[in-house]
Amino acid sequence: MDHIVFLTGRLAEKSLLRVLESMAPTPFSWEIREIGLQVAALMTADMIRRRVPAPLAAQRVIVPGRCRGDLAALTEHYGVPFERGPEEVKDLPQFFGREAKPVDLSRYETEIFAEIVDAPRLDLDGIAARARDYAAQGANVIDIGCLPETPFPHLEDAVRRLKAEGYRVSVDSMHTDELLRGGRAGADYLMSLNLDTLWIADEVPSTPILVARDPRDPASLDAAIELFAARGRAFLADPILDPIPFGLATSIARYVRLRERYPDVAIMMGIGNVTELTEADTSGINAVLLGMAAELRVSAVLTTSVSLHARRAVREADVARRVM
Known part of the structure; x- marks a missing residue:
């Protein structure tokens, strides 16, 4: 031999x-x-x-x-x-003359939240159609995005419609009343709660995404994590990924430090800030971002598909997480 x-x-x-x-x-x-x-x-x-x-x-x-x-x-x-x-x-x-083994891309560890950023401006059929499109591209959770200063009278109906069609649903808002409404309607996730709004989690069973009062204040995110961990409640922690050139490198360091402080917590990373706001090929950007997500064992990413150059961002994120 x-x-x-x-x-x-x-x-x-x-x-x-x-x-x-x-x-x-x-x-x-x-x-x-x-x-x-x-x-x-x-x-x-x-x-x-x-x-x-x-x-x-x-x-x-x-x-x-x-x-x-x-x-x-x-x-x-x-x-x-x-x-x-x-x-x-x-x-x-x-x-060596062997048959090639097909590459197995069936497995992944990071879930994709795909945000419908203009949900208040769409009717229920439009929201459902967008959800079907994102799910077909690989989204695990449909994120209903609320808009500042924009009424959303059909928020509860949107949550119930998507739940009835079998989707897991997140509600994304800066207003506590919309988060409460979404949670009471059956949303699986609420995005986002900080130390000042944690009381919302006592009102509804939805899993919260926890953020700092200010991204530069990691102690407030740590405090929220400690409170939820002590309660035994599920949550995801998000240090916030900033776009280029407004602090991307610094924000990546926040994720690294969070993982060092909390080796086992579930982390959310909002990658849409980078794919949407960088006028470049999103397939490459998604490859790098999902590579970092794999290294940091990020549980979920939040992405969007709005800009023309980012029109395939959800699908690209799905492929990238499987490759990584």
């Missing part, structure tokens, strides 16, 4: 191990050597010669597909055949 050495970098090492283990049993034995390089694609023949001592106890050596340099010279130096593998680790099974 041949013994094959796979050379790689730090970032790809775990993925390479996972793929090789998934190929068991193999007609060869193998080992992985990480040669002190962050990105495997930057590996060169000269680097291998400097970092990998000879001799190599192997019958073959596989290097990353993007490895640059003269592999024939390495073969001569080590007395072992060197060859380039595929450019992507996931393609190793095909490289």
Whole structure:
């Protein structure tokens, strides 16, 4: 049985191990050597010669597909055949003549709240149609957005209509009366409560999204979290993601610090502030934001689909969470 050495970098090492283990049993034995390089694609023949001592106890050596340099010279130096593998680790099974395994994108950990931002201006059929569209794109919760200084006489009917059609529903308002009305009508979530409005949660069974009195006042968010945790009530905590260039980096740091302080609380991240207000390709922005959400174990994101460039934001978020 041949013994094959796979050379790689730090970032790809775990993925390479996972793929090789998934190929068991193999007609060869193998080992992985990480040669002190962050990105495997930057590996060169000269680097291998400097970092990998000879001799190599192997019958073959596989290097990353993007490895640059003269592999024939390495073969001569080590007395072992060197060859380039595929450019992507996931393609190793095909490289060895196996059938490709389909990528499993069925699983995800982060739920999507999709906001109907102009719900007060839509009739019930319009709200229901928008909900169907968002659900078809992957939304788990339909968020009914209330508007400042805009009457919403059919708020309760909207909540009941969406609940009757099988949706989980959130009500998003800056006014306590609308939050109360939504909660009493059966909304699953209320967005958002701070220390001054926590009393609303005593009036209705809805799960609240907790925020600070001011995003720059994390102590007030912590206090709200502690109160709800002591009661044993479900909640999500949202430090608020700010748009570019109005504090995005600082707000990301708030999420990191919140997760450090509370390793197990459910976190909400409102990504619509970034996708809507950045005139750029939202598929890439969603990939980065859902990547951060995966790292921070964010339970839910709130997104919107209003601007022309963000018209597929819900669907893109759905794909990104599954990929991540």
